[in-house]
Amino acid sequence: MPTHDEAHAAWQARLLTASFDPDACHDWPGRRCATIYLLGCPWRCVYCHNPRLQTRRRQSGGPDWGQISRELESLRGEISGVVFSGGEPTADAALPEALAAVRAMGFPVGLHTSGAYPERLERVLPLLDWIGFDLKADYEGYEAVTATPGSAARATRSARLVVASGVTHEFRLTWHHEALNEDSARLAAHFAHHLGARHFVLQTFRREGVDNPALAAASEPPASLIRECAGLFGDAFTLRREICGLAGA
Structure with a gap:
């Protein structure tokens, strides 16, 4: 049986950290924050801007928990x-x-999450003060974006959990015309509105970090989609052009 100290150390050793950003300007709207990037993702989104973090394998040069906690203490x-x-x-x-x-x-x-693991998300909701939920498409369009069967059902369950939790949140949808069409984006926005999402963000695609040469380098959301999202959410709608959640080297 491990001692208390051994059990405490075990999670620190298991946590797979990729990088640490001590001065993230856009990762939590309205706050200057620090961002901790963890490794692993089951989805392979066509426009992913952190593809090197998809594989759950420890990388050389990543900070350990001791380094991160010391940096956080220095940022008080x-x-x-x-x-x-x-x-x-x-x-x-x-x-x-x-x-x-x-x-x-x-x-x-x-927490930034796509909702890929609803059971795990449900367990951590009481520990959170804010959630940035990455909605990918309408239900039928999910697999085309994530390249993962069953992703729509997981994301849908997670979205419902986020709204029901009462934790402050935003739902954000990244627009790229080669990943989803306007009807899919519109249905996704209506889904978020139907659930009662507090804030909805339409994000413009940014090329930084993306490792997909077949994807067009720029994609501007249609004006009609922007108007519809604004009509649904009013002051709780944001068109965001800044990139958030971009891991450093």
């Missing part, structure tokens, strides 16, 4: 939150312990 009074991103952070079974550790340090905690 300078940041107003810590975001866990990826990859898909719920792919890491040690995420609950890491979230609890950051909360114990006194920082508000945010």
